[in-house]
Amino acid sequence: MNGAPRIKGWCPGALRPMMSGDGLIVRVRPPLGRLNPHQVSGIAALATSCGNGIVDLSNRANVQLRGVAAGRYEVLIDGLRALGVIDPDVTVESRRNILVTPFRNAGDANESLAEELASALAATDAPDVSAKFGYAVDAGATPVLQAAPADIRLERGADGNLLVCAGAHRFGKPVTDGEAVSQMLTLARWSLGHGTRMFRVLTGGTALPQGFTVPRQAAAPSPKPGLYPAGALVGMAFGQIDAATLDALANLGALRVTPWRMLLIEGADKLPLHPGLICDPEDPLLRIAACVGAPGCAQAHAGTRAVARNLARYVPAGKTLHVAGCAKGCALPRAASVTLTATAAGFDLIRNATADAAPEQTGLQPNDLPNYLQKALS
Ligand code: SF4
The missing domain is CATH 3.90.480.10 (Sulfite Reductase Hemoprotein;Domain 2)
Known part of the structure; x- marks a missing residue:
């Protein structure tokens, strides 16, 4: 213990x-x-x-x-x-922040490289990055994790060779399988040397080290x-x-x-029938993000998920809704078509931005939301 x-x-x-x-x-x-x-x-x-x-x-x-x-x-x-x-221990736990593509084959390079990376991060000389600093091993034929949070990524270029990539930067650095993990750690140390997370280093205007010259592939559609x-x-x-x-x-x-x-x-070859699962790819609930809200989160100004369920029918295909219990917006760090952010005075309505952005409407009550949402999404 x-x-x-x-x-x-x-x-x-x-x-x-x-x-x-x-x-x-x-x-x-x-x-x-x-x-x-x-x-x-x-x-x-x-x-x-x-x-x-x-x-x-x-x-x-x-x-x-x-x-x-x-x-x-x-x-x-x-x-x-x-x-x-x-x-x-907590040090190893906080460093082992690795996403691995779910679309992999057992024992393939994704798994062996992720295991090698996990071992390297458990070593005493591993980069001492923050617990939010993350890695993605996304080395299938086409990347699928680009929308998921990661500071350092491993992907394949269009020629099938491995690339180490820095956050959302458009170019990657070619590496062999044998050097991929050490190059990821080198890049982590470089980010750490600039004092912070990769996206902050890059948005601050710092140029990457030499070698990031190969265009990355576009991500596969969201699964x-x-x-x-x-x-x-x-x-x-x-x-x-x-x-x-x-x-x-x-x-x-x-x-x-x-x-x-x-x-x-x-390995399953059929979808399970269970009332707690969504198997219909067009289910509107898949278009909605909502944090736990009140009373589960002490910072929430309102319940969120009941509100979100009530609004699901108004969210058409191609649009997204985010219902946030406060401006922190934990459930979706990106923009949604419409975000409803709970405040002490009601819900703020924000379009095409994150939960903390400037609202178009403020103080909306739950009964107002269907009308305002439909107008904002039309
Ligand atoms: S967005 Fe706010 S209310 Fe929702 S989980 Fe995060 S901190 Fe809590």
Whole structure:
């Protein structure tokens, strides 16, 4: 055990939980973003026995248990450790922030490179970056993780060769398989040498080191629920799944956690029928992001998810809606077609921007929202 929980106001882990309005948030980073069936059912059981039975999927492909009572935290950590899903200490946990493409084959270069990267990040001389600094191993034929948060990425160029890429910069540096991880760490040290996260270094106007000369490929379209060569991809409203549904999925195979707030059932060749899952790629709930809101988050000015469900029918294909409990906008760090940000006076309506941007309307009450939303989306 690592003693009493360390309560932080940002970026929780399992070994560094965060207090929220409904108890501790304990965020698990499954190795390679994969949970075997035993781990899936074990996490579902722990979510019920130690938390409030709700599991969130984050945009970093983490699994987040909510509503954990402080008195159950150590039991939970012991259980997670027995399942083999947490790190030996908080330093390794905070550095092992690796996204791996869910669209991979077992044992392919994505997995071997991600394992090599995880080992390198556990070494004592690994770059001492912040817990939010992340890596993406996205070395399929076409990248699929470009919209997911990562400071350093590994992708393939159009010629099939590996590229190390810095954040959203348009050019990558060609590397061999053998040097890919060391080049990623070199780039992390370079970012650290400039004092901060990669996007801040680049938006501050600092030029990358030499060698970033190969244009990156455009990302594949954003995945939707359906069948893929790697398995069946299923969604859930707002990326939240209850423990009973998660436990039911354990019967179907191993799960790959995705940054799209969906789960991929490894190797499945049919979509599961379960009321807690979204399998229709045109379900409007997939177009809506909503944080936990009140009362789960102490910073929320209003409930969010009931509001979002009521508005789903007004969000047409091609448009997106973000309902945020406050201007922090945790559920979607990017612009949505419309964002409704709760304030002490009602909801602000913001178009084509993030939750903290200047609103077009302020003080909207829940009954006003359908009309204003339809006008804003028309
Ligand atoms: S956006 Fe605000 S209300 Fe919603 S989870 Fe984040 S901090 Fe809480």
